[in-house]
Amino acid sequence: MRNVLADLCLESAASTALVLRLARGFDESANSVEQAKFTRIATAVAKYWITKRAVAVVAESLECIGGNGYVEESPLPRLYRDVPLNSLWEGAGNVQCLDVLRAMHKEPDSISIFFTEIRAAMGVHHQFDRFVTRLETELRDTSQAETRARRLVEGLALALQGALLLQHAPAVVAEAFCTARLGDDHRHSFGTLPGGTDFEAIIERARPQVG
Numbered sequence: 001m002r003n004v005l006a007d008l009c010l011e012s013a014a015s016t017a018l019v020l021r022l023a024r025g026f027d028e029s030a031n032s033v034e035q036a037k038f039t040r041i042a043t044a045v046a047k048y049w050i051t052k053r054a055v056a057v058v059a060e061s062l063e064c065i066g067g068n069g070y071v072e073e074s075p076l077p078r079l080y081r082d083v084p085l086n087s088l089w090e091g092a093g094n095v096q097c098l099d100v101l102r103a104m105h106k107e108p109d110s111i112s113i114f115f116t117e118i119r120a121a122m123g124v125h126h127q128f129d130r131f132v133t134r135l136e137t138e139l140r141d142t143s144q145a146e147t148r149a150r151r152l153v154e155g156l157a158l159a160l161q162g163a164l165l166l167q168h169a170p171a172v173v174a175e176a177f178c179t180a181r182l183g184d185d186h187r188h189s190f191g192t193l194p195g196g197t198d199f200e201a202i203i204e205r206a207r208p209q210v211g
């Protein structure tokens with residue numbers, strides 16, 4: 001269970017970092033063309049990825065509290081029912097990904113600015129660096145862009161989340177995220193962080209501070 005909780009905390013930390021970075025971009029867009037271009041592309045990337053991940057996060061969170069998570073006395077059934085709506089009324093997944101391609105096509109420097117942000121975090125985590133290098137190679141290939149759109153946008157979201165955590169989160173969180181989400185040992189369900197991960201530190205950081 002500690003592994004599942006820590007993994008959910010990583011997802012929450014990464015999504016929060018991404019949304020806060022986006023909020024800063026919006027704040028600064030009025031006085032910065034670069035921030036406006038970054039925000040243009042990062043908004044669609046974030047909407048696509050966070051709304052997709054939220055479905056899995058809510059389902060796993062429901063399971064964490066067992067049958068109590070399923071019955072209507074708990075708030076989780078409502079969240080479970082409502083969470084797929086985010087990727088509809090915020091723009092369906094394919095549409096968000098096509099929007100990223102459109103932004104890249106119409107304003108090619110928007111993707112350069114996006115990568116400037118990502119590259120600023122390189123040189124600290126080997127798996128992050130490899131992921132970013134591979135992603136840049138994939139993006140240079142313009143063939144079948146629409147068919148590959150989800151793959152590319154997922155890569156952009158993960159790379160930006162990794163970069164933000166490496167720059168702003170405690171090392172234990174950033175390293176666990178980059179290893180679990182960007183490394184070759186990536187697994188598909190929550191609770192699959194490698195043994196030796198400092199689960200307590202990751203969970204403690206996410207615990208609400210009361211008082």
Ligand SMILES: Cc1cc2nc3c(=O)[nH]c(=O)nc-3n(C[C@H](O)[C@H](O)[C@H](O)COP(=O)(O)OP(=O)(O)OC[C@H]3O[C@@H](n4cnc5c(N)ncnc54)[C@H](O)[C@@H]3O)c2cc1C
Nearest residue numbers: 084085086087088089090091092093094095096097098146
């Ligand atoms: C509860 C609720 C409240 C809503 N409230 C509002 C509101 O207040 N105001 C408002 O304006 N709208 C509202 N909507 C509508 C909402 O914005 C649309 O449902 C949403 O934009 C998706 O459009 P759609 O339902 O026509 O699905 P579609 O666009 O038909 O999408 C269906 C599928 O096709 C895919 N798809 C669509 N286009 C492409 C393409 N070009 N290439 C590849 N795949 C594609 C999508 O990814 C999706 O998987 C609401 C919807 C719901 C469910």
